[in-house]
Amino acid sequence: MKPARRIIALLLVLVLAAPLAACGDNGDDVIYFRFGFGDEPDSLNPYFGTHASTYYVFASVYDTLFTRDVNYKLVGSLCTGYETARNEDGTCTYTMTLRDDVSWHDGEKFTAADVAFTLYTTYNWSYAHSFDVLFLDPDSIEAPDDTTVSFTVEGDYPYIVEYLATCPIYPEHVWKQYFTDEGGGWLEYDDERIYEVQEV
DSSP, X not given: OOHHHHHHHHHHHHHHHTGGGGOEEOSSSOEEOOOOOSXXXXXXXXXXXXXXXXXXXXXXXXXXXXXXXXXXXXXXXXXXXXXXXXXXXXXXXXXXXXXXXXXXXXXXXXXXXXXXXXXXXXXXXXXXXXXXXTBXXXXXXXXXXXXXXXXXXXXXXXXXXXXHTTOEEOOHHHHGXXXXXXXXXXXXXXXXXXXXXXXX
């Protein structure tokens, strides 16, 4: 190996080994991994965070309904399949079948209620309001059972699966408390409490 290549190889080894230095055993049978950012995430809710560091955090925490494989082909992630039904008024209803073998980090089971909750709250309270373009009515989002979720959109959008591949799904049992008032009713979209509680 030429000297220049040896130097480059050594530098690569050092760069790859550096993050591992943040992993350590503190003697309590727990292995910690620490990774540094230039700033702190401004929210643990992916639809409220605006900092770049927030993206790296939620991308490692939340999953999406679809993803891309090594060949960049869209495949199911939390979703195992879907059907499209065109309605008489020109709208389309998408029905998604979800995996039944997924649990959240706290051990709670992932269900269609989590997907419905994510879509509903994102429509109403996301900073980006991305779903405004798609949904006629957020009340069309339904979860008839633990592995089925359906929703109605304005038309047969060819890009909706790709769009859903970018939308993280979060747990209802964790986040619902931040979107409801003391009586269990939904907070209005302009209620400052929604945004205040998202701060880390």
